[in-house]
Structure formats: C-alpha cells, structure tokens
Amino acid sequence: MPLLKKVEKIWVDGKLIAWDDAQEHVLAHSLHYGLGAFEGIRAYQLADGKTAVFRLREHIDRLYDSCHIATIEIPYAREKLVQACLEVVRVNKLQAAYLRPLVFLGYGALGVGSLESPTRTVVAAYEWGAYLGEEGLRRGIRCKVSGFRRAQNDAFFSKGKITGQYVMSVLANRDAVKNGFDEAILLDGQGLVCEGSGENIFMVKDGAIRTPPTSAAILAGITRATVLQLARELGVEVREQSFTVDEMWTADELFMTGTAAEVTPVREVDGRRIGSGEPGPVTRRLQDRFFAAVKGNDPGHADWLTPV
Ligand code: PMP
DSSP states (O other): OOOOOOSEEETTTTTEEGGGGGOTTTTHHHHHHHEEEEEEEEEEOOTTSSSEEETTHHHHHHHHHHHHHHHHHHHHSSOOOOHHHHHHHHHHOSSSEEEEEEEEOOOOSSSTSSSSSOOOOEEEEEOOOOOHHHHHHHHHHEEEEEEEEOOOOTOOOOSSSSGGGGHHHHHHHHHHHTOOOEEEEEEEESSSSSEEEEEEEEEEEETTEEOTTTSSSSSHHHHHHHHHHHHTTTTEEEEEOOBHHHHTTSSEEEEEETTTTTTEEEETHHHHHHSSSSOOOOHHHHHHHHHHHHHTTOOOGGEEEOOO
C-alpha cells in the first residue's frame, strides 16, 4: 500500500491550513479510546475533464449519523462540511481524489467519559488509486475468510463509521495480506458472511444477486446502495439476504463494493475458485454501470455528482 501523497492544504476546524501543520497532541482523547467518526469519499475526473464528488450529500449525512451514534456533536452545519469537501479538492488542484472527513475528540481531558475535550473536525483530500489494485479491478482479487468476527449488533454499532470499531478490520486485513491474500471477509458470530474489512460483499447465483441486509452487522455502504439500484435498473433480481460461507464458495460470481474498492470482483476465496475464476457477466455489467455513473457518463444519475 503506497504512502499518503502529500498535498498543500487540509481543512481543519473551519480553516485551510498547510498539510504539515495539521498535527494533534499525543494526549488527544480519541487517540486513546477511539471515539470519533470518519468518512471515505471519492471525487472523480469526469469524461469532460471536470471533477465531481460522488454522492457527497449521502456521505456527509452518514458522518452526522455516525457522530450521533457516538454522541459527538459536529460544530458545523452540514452545508459547511459539504463546502469544505469541495474546497479541499479545489484548492489542492486535484482532478481525482479520495476525501477523508474525520471528527474526533482532541486534547483537553483524558478521563474515559470526559466531556471536556474539544471536538475537532478535519477534511483531507489526496490522490489515491484503486484500493485493491488496478489488476484486482480487472481480474478479481483473492480473499480469505477471517478468523476475526464482526461483533453482533448488541456489541457493535455497525451503522456508524466509528474510528475505534475499525480495530477488527485492521487486524483482519493485515492478517489476510500477510498471508498472501488481497482482502479479508468477516463473518458474524453465527458464521454468516458480513462484509470485507472495508467493503460490502455480494454474491451472484443463477443470475440473481444477494447481499446481507442492513439489519446484519454491516456498514450500510453507499456503494452498496448504488449497486443495488443499478442492478434493479438493469432488471437483475436482487435479494438482501445473508449467506453462508459454503454458499459463497459455490457462488457463480462474487464481488465487493466500497468507496475505496469501487466494484472489485473476487476470483478466489480460501483457495477455492469462484465460478469460472474470472469476473463474471453480472459483475462486469454492474462494474461498467458504476464507472459510467461516477465518471458522469450516465445522464440518469447526474444527481449523484456534485461538481467541484
Ligand atoms: N463496510 C465497511 C466496514 C467499510 O469501512 C466500508 C467503507 N466505507 C464499506 C463497507 C463500504 O461503504 P461505502 O460504499 O459507503 O464506502
């Protein structure tokens, strides 16, 4: 995984400041206990050369939901953060970017439940290519079912992108990559398939697609919702229903979705070839529709794009 590619400015607490000045004290509350919330958003260069952010409003709304779950009040109106996202792309002259809004508790008090630490709000933007690799997008990736479990909904707030909850994702992804795989797939306590460390998961069987419902311990991915809508528009049968590991191994096709991962085919899980071992026709069609939408080549979904 390449290191961050530095740009000029980051938006911090309402101001654009130099990248190198965006520092935090080592005794910041969130660094110790993981209460914070973040987003991952992409801006794409469109076919006409302009730049637009994909589903920006939905991502900002989810950031507010995550903070609501985490009892953190964002000290800005939504519109201000929407503008901050556009501003960091613009000021850094990025044609395509990954955006990382983060709300966390800064330096002040360090009691576990202390209410005195200041709420800090950050929006960064930088260049970031295909998360699971260009080759992964084209040929499909190899995954491993993780030994780490997604906690159930009574012990984990899966609808929030809450910083501390990413520990299991980090461990599962590191373990998969260390063992020569591209990504981990996490199950819940009952052994049902949940999602990747940072992606939702879909299987295709007999022409119909299936993905765990949002009542499962998954993040309600914005790319997931996008792909479900595109699939319905293509007349593909869609079922939001959990599946088992052996159902996944015997799927005709498997793919993952996420802002970072986009629509990435999975060609192998636990050493078992999925379908033909190559991205299948349903995955390909959805991938094509997805890239058409994000790059402004789908007039029916122009409302998903916010010009920078
Ligand atoms: N699941 C998890 C655990 C994630 O971190 C992400 C990335 N945000 C996703 C799913 C995909 O969500 P989205 O499509 O909104 O990026």
